[in-house]
Amino acid sequence: xxxxxxxxxxxxxxxxxxxxxxxxxxxxxxxxxxxxxxxxxxxxxxxxxxxxxxxxxxxxxxxxxxxxxxxxxxxxxxxxxxxxxxxxxxxxxxxxxxxxxxxxxxxxxxxxxxxxxxxxxxxxxxxxxxxxxxxxxxxxxxxxxxxxxxxxxxxxxxxxxxxxxxxxxxxxxxxxxxxxxxxxxxxxxxxxxxxxxxxxxxxxxxxxxxxxxxxxxxxxxxxxxxxxxxxxxxxx
Numbered sequence: 349x350x351x352x353x354x355x356x357x358x359x360x361x362x363x364x365x366x367x368x369x370x371x372x373x374x375x376x377x378x379x380x381x382x383x384x385x386x387x388x389x390x391x392x393x394x395x396x397x398x399x400x401x402x403x404x405x406x407x408x409x410x411x412x413x414x415x416x417x418x419x420x421x422x423x424x425x426x427x428x429x430x431x432x433x434x435x436x437x438x439x440x441x442x443x444x445x446x447x448x449x450x451x452x453x454x455x456x457x458x459x460x461x462x463x464x465x466x467x468x469x470x471x472x473x474x475x476x477x478x479x480x481x482x483x484x485x486x487x488x489x490x491x492x493x494x495x496x497x498x499x500x501x502x503x504x505x506x507x508x509x510x511x512x513x514x515x516x517x518x519x520x521x522x523x524x525x526x527x528x529x530x531x532x533x534x535x536x537x538x539x540x541x542x543x544x545x546x547x548x549x550x551x552x553x554x555x556x557x558x559x560x561x562x563x564x565x566x567x568x569x570x571x572x573x574x575x576x577x578x579x580x581x582x583x584x
Contacts, residue, residue, distance in 0.1 A: 358394035
């Protein structure tokens with residue numbers, strides 16, 4: 349089987365990407381990071397997802413981006429709550445972790461080279477949440493070019509391929525794809541600011557997730573501490 353490195357955060361998007369990679373016949377080696385984030389629930393969920401999907405390997409690397417700070421996910425900055433779509437679309441949010449995807453992809457690239465894997469999968473998305481500059485197609489194209497110029501494999505005729513199958517999908521479409529592939533979304537965690545182990549229901553990630561399930565005509569299987577009701581779209 350072809351080998352692939354899959355960035356797995358434990359969230360809805362990366363779990364769907366893992367399912368997609370498996371459906372394409374890849375032997376999946378999953379990579380997660382303990383990077384100084386303020387909560388470890390996502391790593392617990394990532395381990396459970398990797399086991400449930402019978403991945404070849406799940407590696408958790410330890411970094412400390414908390415020492416750098418600059419993000420509501422790694423330092424004492426308040427996570428925004430109850431923002432509407434217009435507010436989410438204004439500028440780069442404080443939940444952006446400086447250079448995180450560049451750092452994560454660099455580690456994935458190094459591991460892929462060691463494994464002899466030419467394919468790297470990641471769950472970036474530029475539709476529902478384009479506020480992150482490292483979730484956009486132009487970023488990924490530029491990184492891929494640099495990766496193939498700056499590695500032994502890439503520079504000797506064995507280029508790496510970067511797969512972002514969700515990049516142009518809405519959250520609704522992502523959920524529909526994952527459901528068809530059998531993803532158990534009750535195992536996933538998307539919340540930026542959990543409350544006693546439960547999704548808060550009010551951060552940007554929770555709001556977008558709830559909206560996606562509502563638009564897909566499904567109930568989110570994750571338990572929330574509280575959340576505002578999200579009405580499904582009127583299909584009449």
